[in-house]
Amino acid sequence: MSRRRTWAALSGALAVGIGVIGGELAAAALSPSVTPVSAVGSAVIDVVPPGVKDWAIAWFGTADKAVLLGGIAVLIAVLALAAGVLEYRRSFAGRAVVAGFGALGALAVASRPQSSLVSYAAPVLAVAVAVLVLDALVRALRAWARASEGGTTATPARRRFLQGVSGAAVVAAATGAAATGVRSSQSTVARRRSAVRLPAPAPTGFPAPEGSVIPAGAELDVEGITDLVTPSDDFYRIDTALVVPVVDPARWSLKVSGLVDREVEIGFDELLALPLVERHITLACVSNPVGGDLTGTARWLGWPVRELLARAGVRPGADMVLSRSVDGFTAGTPLEALTDGRDSLLAVGMNGEPLPVEHGFPVRLVVPGLYGFVSATKWVSELKVTRFADDRAYWSTRGWSERGPVKTSSRVDVPRPGARVAAGDVVVGGVAWAQHTGVEAVEVRVDGGPWQRAQLATPVSVDTWCQYRATLRLEAGTRTVQSRAVDRAGGVQSEASVAPAPDGSEGLHTVTFTVT
Numbered sequence: 001m002s003r004r005r006t007w008a009a010l011s012g013a014l015a016v017g018i019g020v021i022g023g024e025l026a027a028a029a030l031s032p033s034v035t036p037v038s039a040v041g042s043a044v045i046d047v048v049p050p051g052v053k054d055w056a057i058a059w060f061g062t063a064d065k066a067v068l069l070g071g072i073a074v075l076i077a078v079l080a081l082a083a084g085v086l087e088y089r090r091s092f093a094g095r096a097v098v099a100g101f102g103a104l105g106a107l108a109v110a111s112r113p114q115s116s117l118v119s120y121a122a123p124v125l126a127v128a129v130a131v132l133v134l135d136a137l138v139r140a141l142r143a144w145a146r147a148s149e150g151g152t153t154a155t156p157a158r159r160r161f162l163q164g165v166s167g168a169a170v171v172a173a174a175t176g177a178a179a180t181g182v183r184s185s186q187s188t189v190a191r192r193r194s195a196v197r198l199p200a201p202a203p204t205g206f207p208a209p210e211g212s213v214i215p216a217g218a219e220l221d222v223e224g225i226t227d228l229v230t231p232s233d234d235f236y237r238i239d240t241a242l243v244v245p246v247v248d249p250a251r252w253s254l255k256v257s258g259l260v261d262r263e264v265e266i267g268f269d270e271l272l273a274l275p276l277v278e279r280h281i282t283l284a285c286v287s288n289p290v291g292g293d294l295t296g297t298a299r300w301l302g303w304p305v306r307e308l309l310a311r312a313g314v315r316p317g318a319d320m321v322l323s324r325s326v327d328g329f330t331a332g333t334p335l336e337a338l339t340d341g342r343d344s345l346l347a348v349g350m351n352g353e354p355l356p357v358e359h360g361f362p363v364r365l366v367v368p369g370l371y372g373f374v375s376a377t378k379w380v381s382e383l384k385v386t387r388f389a390d391d392r393a394y395w396s397t398r399g400w401s402e403r404g405p406v407k408t409s410s411r412v413d414v415p416r417p418g419a420r421v422a423a424g425d426v427v428v429g430g431v432a433w434a435q436h437t438g439v440e441a442v443e444v445r446v447d448g449g450p451w452q453r454a455q456l457a458t459p460v461s462v463d464t465w466c467q468y469r470a471t472l473r474l475e476a477g478t479r480t481v482q483s484r485a486v487d488r489a490g491g492v493q494s495e496a497s498v499a500p501a502p503d504g505s506e507g508l509h510t511v512t513f514t515v516t
């Protein structure tokens with residue numbers, strides 16, 4: 001009996017395996033941003049309390065999403081084995097379990113904002129296939145059991161069951177291989193992206209607008225200092241979405257609605273045909289700890305958001321624009337930051353190429369001076385002109401602040417923590433930022449001594465971070481160095497430590513190293 005039970009469990013695993021993988025495969029073709037498994041994962045992320053989320057991030061770091069998906073896989077496997085055993089014990093019992101969990105999957109799909117009717121095809125297909133395969137295998141297994149109990153020769157029944165199981169295994173392996181192929185290429189969107197030809201920025205007058213070109217002296221020759229322009233591959237990434245949203249530029253559009261004179265909509269080709277500008281803008285994440293690396297600078301190509309808002313005509317009384325992503329993420333940006341003349345962009349290009357898929361392809365927002373969570377919506381699909389009193393954005397309903405001006409800050413890149421450097425002249429270097437205010441000066445100090453002015457590189461613009469360097473004469477021993485930025489509004493980077501939540505970290509980056 002126990003050997004039969006093992007065969008029953010294996011039948012369950014094969015049936016559910018083919019169903020689930022087949023469902024993911026179907027979703028990849030029909031509705032790539034919502035697959036049943038990713039929908040379940042995203043739904044879990046949405047419903048777990050913030051405390052659990054923080055715990056998961058603390059334990060698993062950026063592997064948290066992989067751990068979640070792994071957990072889901074284990075759960076499905078356990079369920080599949082159990083469904084096989086149950087079905088063998090009692091007709092329909094296992095199929096009922098499979099259908100029940102399929103229904104949960106469909107419910108998860110329903111909870112995804114980017115779902116459409118075709119998104120349900122995958123979970124329905126998955127359940128149908130799993131139920132049919134389970135039924136067929138368990139029937140064959142029972143026939144084998146009956147034949148051996150009946151005392152006659154059980155060989156033909158046994159052979160039929162084993163053929164069924166091997167067939168199912170082959171199908172499972174083939175679907176698995178196909179699914180991996182689809183996943184690894186993320187084919188459609190990658191192809192569409194490489195087919196995009198970005199236009200050059202519209203011609204500008206002379207002198208070139210601030211931030212459009214890198215002036216001489218903007219890059220300091222210091223070994224180990226942060227690059228002035230962050231390579232796209234190294235650019236930090238923050239997504240609430242479990243899988244990167246897949247958006248076909250041909251079907252992309254951005255709608256402006258809410259407190260406007262007329263609703264307007266713009267498509268991707270239309271956007272590319274407009275006079276685009278190119279600016280070096282430093283993005284920062286509100287979660288960046290002091291000395292952290294959740295900040296980066298890119299050359300963004302895009303159309304000023306204020307132009308699009310002007311087409312729609314903003315009505316009096318509005319003070320916020322709620323931008324929405326295809327994945328449901330929202331950001332609430334003070335209207336002023338989009339209309340006051342700064343280079344807030346509907347960006348299509350990053351460092352000379354179409355936006356990388358992870359950074360919002362085909363279109364995202366980039367707003368100088370504000371943390372990403374209130375402004376930098378990737379895969380943006382809708383702008384709703386509204387009021388802070390009437391609407392709240394994704395993170396503002398989760399304990400983070402409503403407005404997010406970037407705090408003036410700096411970090412020390414060299415020497416590295418724990419480095420050993422020779423006594424004498426020691427070069428200290430790093431970057432400082434005060435987006436949309438501009439960095440006025442950077443000061444450094446050693447072992448809590450007096451602040452000394454560092455040499456500041458030529459700024460690219462007020463929206464771009466600035467490298468700095470200082471040469472300090474240091475004697476042997478353990479040393480700590482700190483930096484602080486001063487902005488053009490007279491603001492000084494604060495010394496007291498403040499945690500990132502709810503509106504950005506504060507404090508001085510302190511690096512300890514050894515002078516020998």
Ligand SMILES: Nc1nc2c(c(=O)[nH]1)N[C@H]1C(S)=C(S)[C@@H](COP(=O)(O)O)O[C@H]1N2
Nearest residue numbers: 236237238239240285325329372373376378
């Ligand atoms: N759709 C979407 N847009 C988003 C986010 C997100 O999770 N989903 N994160 C925001 C946050 S918190 C930051 S800091 C920036 C990060 O942009 P990056 O991932 O390109 O660095 O994107 C913003 N835009």
Ligand SMILES: [Mo]
Nearest residue numbers: 285286372373
């Ligand atoms: Mo962020």
